Each structure stands twice: as structure tokens, then as C-alpha cells.
Amino acid sequence: xxxxxxVTVAPHLHGxxxxxxxxxxxxxxxxxxxLAGVYFFGIEALILTCYGVMSAIMTExxxxxxxxxxxxxxxxxxxxxxxxxSFNVHTGVPWWIPVVGSAFAIAIGKHVFGGLGHNIVNxxxxxxxxxxxxxxxxxxxxxxxxxxxSINGLSNQxxxxxxxxxxxxxxxxxxxxLQDTVFIESLGENARVISESLYQEMISFPTLLxxxxxxxxxxxxxxxxxxxxxxGFYLLSKKIIEWRIPFFYLFTVAVLTYLLGGYDGFMSASxxxxxxxxxxxxxxxGALFMATDPVTSPVSKKGRILFGxxxxxxxxxxxxxxxxxxxxxxxxxIMNLLVPLIDKFTYSRPFGKK
Numbered sequence: 001x002x003x004x005x006x007v008t009v010a011p012h013l014h015g016x017x018x019x020x021x022x023x024x025x026x027x028x029x030x031x032x033x034x035l036a037g038v039y040f041f042g043i044e045a046l047i048l049t050c051y052g053v054m055s056a057i058m059t060e061x062x063x064x065x066x067x068x069x070x071x072x073x074x075x076x077x078x079x080x081x082x083x084x085x086s087f088n089v090h091t092g093v094p095w096w097i098p099v100v101g102s103a104f105a106i107a108i109g110k111h112v113f114g115g116l117g118h119n120i121v122n123x124x125x126x127x128x129x130x131x132x133x134x135x136x137x138x139x140x141x142x143x144x145x146x147x148x149x150s151i152n153g154l155s156n157q158x159x160x161x162x163x164x165x166x167x168x169x170x171x172x173x174x175x176x177x178l179q180d181t182v183f184i185e186s187l188g189e190n191a192r193v194i195s196e197s198l199y200q201e202m203i204s205f206p207t208l209l210x211x212x213x214x215x216x217x218x219x220x221x222x223x224x225x226x227x228x229x230x231x232g233f234y235l236l237s238k239k240i241i242e243w244r245i246p247f248f249y250l251f252t253v254a255v256l257t258y259l260l261g262g263y264d265g266f267m268s269a270s271x272x273x274x275x276x277x278x279x280x281x282x283x284x285x286g287a288l289f290m291a292t293d294p295v296t297s298p299v300s301k302k303g304r305i306l307f308g309x310x311x312x313x314x315x316x317x318x319x320x321x322x323x324x325x326x327x328x329x330x331x332x333x334i335m336n337l338l339v340p341l342i343d344k345f346t347y348s349r350p351f352g353k354k
Contacts, residue, residue, distance in 0.1 A: 019116065023076030025238055029231035030083050030289065036214045036224035041091045045220045049086040052098030056082030059106040069115070077116050081105050084124035087221020087285060088329070089131065092142035097135065101127040121336040122293050125286075125329045132329070140173075170218045171211060171280045172325040175202050203272040211279040222282040232288035241292040244304040245311075249287040250278055252312025261320055283315065286328035296336040303339075303346035310335045 037045040060078035064071050085101045105127030113119045132139045178199045201207065210216055214224030222228070235241045254274035261273050277283065291297065291311055298307050311331045318327025 019077065020075045022240055023080050025240055026080050026235065026289070027076055027083065029234045029240075030080075030087070030221070032227035032230045033087065033221045033224060033285070034083070036227040037087070037220040040214050040223060041220065044091045048089065048091060048093070048095065048098050049083065049220060051095050052086030052089075052102045053079055053082035055099040056085070056102040056106050059103045060111075063107060063111045064115075067111075067115075072116070075116075078106060081110070081124050081127075083221070084285075084289065085127045088124070088128040088219050088282065089139065090142075090217075090219050093138055097131060097138060101131045104130045117295055119295060120339075121333050122290050122296050125290055125333050125336075129329050129333060132324075170325070171202065171207070171216055171276070172319065175199070175276070175280075176319075176325040178202065200270075203270060203276045205272075208272065208275060208279060211276070216280075218280075219282065222285045225279045225284055228284040228288060232284070235288070235292075241288070242304060244301060245291050245297060245308040246287040248305050248308030249291055249311045249315075250283070252309045253277055253283060253316055256312065256316040257320070260316065277316075277319065281319075281326045282328045286332055287311070290328075291332050291335075296339060298339055298342045298346065300343065300346040300348060303342045306342055306346065307335055307339070310338065 034046070034049060037049075056078040057073050060073050061071055064073075082098075082102045085105050086098045089097050089101065105123040108130075109121060109123030109126035110116065110119050178195050212225045214227065216223050232241070232246065236243060254277070257277045258271070258274045261277065262270070287308075291308070298304050311328075314331035314334055315327040318324055318330060324330075
């Protein structure tokens with residue numbers, strides 16, 4: 001007896017990948033950043049990350065059971081979300097911060113929209129923004145120093161007179177403070193000379209090198225540029241992410257910070273400043289692991305280029321002119337919401353249709 005002929009909707013070919021294989025490859029790619037965080041901040045970084053991952057897994061299982069759906073925690077998607085939320089907190093936060101952030105990311109960022117593949121924004125970023133808005137003092141204060149914190153290692157003797165909130169903060173926060181009028185006036189008689197000298201130290205080669213390696217204050221998973229790049233290249237080699245979004249994201253940030261971000265404003269930046277902005281904060285973590293989320297990024301190649309440029313533009317505006325020294329999370333979330341519009345105007349029309 002002949003087998004019945006089945007008619008189904010596209011796509012008709014399978015690429016051989018699965019959600020499970022993609023997610024666990026992302027976990028593998030995130031391991032270098034986790035190891036760097038543990039190396040520079042100690043076992044506390046691993047403990048907080050475990051809290052975040054376990055919270056994400058438990059929240060996923062409970063919600064799936066409540067919805068009477070198959071428990072799919074083995075696919076690794078909850079693990080990825082828990083890791084990314086934990087990577088966006090620093091080791092000075094209490095244990096419940098990654099727990100609450102991961103639970104919110106899974107419950108509100110993911111399952112409110114229908115679960116895996118239906119979310120309109122990146123769940124981990126939504127969890128991070130929720131934490132920043134709800135507990136700003138905890139999320140932006142009490143930064144922990146690494147063993148050889150680059151900010152404390154600056155050669156300028158004037159740093160010895162700076163307050164703790166400067167020497168213990170993240171590079172982006174320090175750079176923003178050094179350009180703040182109130183802070184400059186507080187330095188006294190040679191205020192501008194001291195401030196500009198420290199600014200130049202911040203974007204000097206020793207600081208850039210420590211930023212590249214991870215010897216800086218910051219969140220658990222964002223401090224080591226080399227670890228994040230290793231993970232990003234791994235995902236690119238596996239064809240899990242596509243190069244356009246991270247490239248145009250980083251390129252846009254580099255160009256705009258060079259044009260707009262100098263100590264004296266427009267067109268006064270040195271060549272080191274764009275590199276400083278690329279290596280500092282959560283830019284590489286966001287560009288390589290969050291903006292590239294296939295569910296919340298454009299489908300077309302042109303759309304991905306626009307998405308990357310948009311993320312870069314918003315990030316620079318917030319970093320240079322906003323109240324927060326960091327703008328990656330807000331930039332990607334805003335562009336996530338614009339993805340349907342981007343797809344509408346960039347998606348290729350089928351042949352023969354107007």
C-alpha cells in the first residue's frame with residue numbers, strides 16, 4: 001500500500017540543528033566568561049551564578065507544570081537565561097538578586113508571551129532592567145574590586161585623593177564622573193587639569209589592557225573582553241549567530257564615540273576612546289549573546305544591519321548623554337520592540353508579488 005502524500009507548510013528542509021543543541025552550545029560559549037568572573041571576583045561569582053541558573057530552571061518547571069505542558073528544562077533555554085541574568089549582576093549584590101531577576105525573566109519575559117520562541121524581547125535583558133529599576137542602589141553600588149583593579153592601578157598620584165565611589169566603580173562610571181561638572185569643581189584648584197589627566201589615564205593602554213583581560217570592576221560576566229570574544233567566535237564558527245548584528249553594533253558604537261565622546265565634546269575624542277567603549281561595560285556581552293537572539297532579532301540581512309546600527313546608536317546616546325553610564329540593556333530592548341517594523345520594511349517579497 002502506498003504511503004499517503006502529506007502536504008505541509010514550509011520549511012520543508014531541516015538544517016540538522018535543534019533548540020537543545022543551540023542552547024547548550026550557547027552555554028559552552030558562556031563558560032569562558034564565567035571562568036573569568038570566578039577568577040577575578042572569587043567563588044562568590046560562581047555561587048551567585050548558580051543561584052540565578054537554579055531559579056530560572058525551577059521557575060520554568062513550575063510554570064510548565066501549571067500550564068500542563070511538557071517539562072522541557074533539559075533543552076537548556078532556562079539555563080542560558082539564568083546565566084545571562086547572573087552575568088549582569090556584580091558580586092556585591094545579595095543572593096536573592098539573581099534569584100528574583102531570573103524568575104522574572106522566565107515568568108514575565110518568556111512565558112507571559114507563550115513560552116520559548118514567542119517572547120518579543122530578550123528575557124534576560126528584561127530581568128536585568130527589572131532589577132536595575134527596582135533596586136538601583138543595590139545594582140549600581142557596592143562594586144567589588146578585582147585583585148589588581150586597573151582603576152586603582154592608574155599611575156596618576158591624584159587618584160589617591162579620589163573617593164571610594166570612584167576608585168571602586170566600573171570604568172564607564174568613572175569616565176562619566178570625570179566629565180561631570182560637579183565632580184570637577186570638587187577637585188579644587190587645578191580641577192580641570194587633574195580631571196583631564198585622569199581621563200587620559202582611563203583610556204590609556206594599561207587600562208585598555210586590563211579591560212581586555214578582565215581586571216576591572218563590573219558585572220560577573222561582562223568584565224573580560226577576551227573571554228566574551230572567545231565565546232562569540234565559537235558561536236560564529238558553529239553558525240549559531242550571524243555576524244551582521246554584532247559587527248554593525250560595535251562599528252556604530254566605535255564611530256559615534258569617536259565623533260561625539262571626547263573630553264571636550266564633539267570631535268575631540270582620541271583613537272583610544274572607541275576601543276575603551278567597546279571593551280567596557282556590557283557591550284560585548286550584549287552584542288554577541290543578547291542582540292543576536294534569533295527570536296527577538298530581525299529575519300532579513302538588511303534588517304539585522306539596521307538592528308545593529310540602532311542598538312549602537314541608542315547605546316551611545318545613553319552612555320554619553322543619559323543618566324546611566326551603561327545603555328546596552330535599554331538599547332537592545334528598545335530595538336527588540338522595533339523588530340516587527342524592521343521586518344516589515346526589509347523582508348524580501350516572494351517573486352512575482354508587488
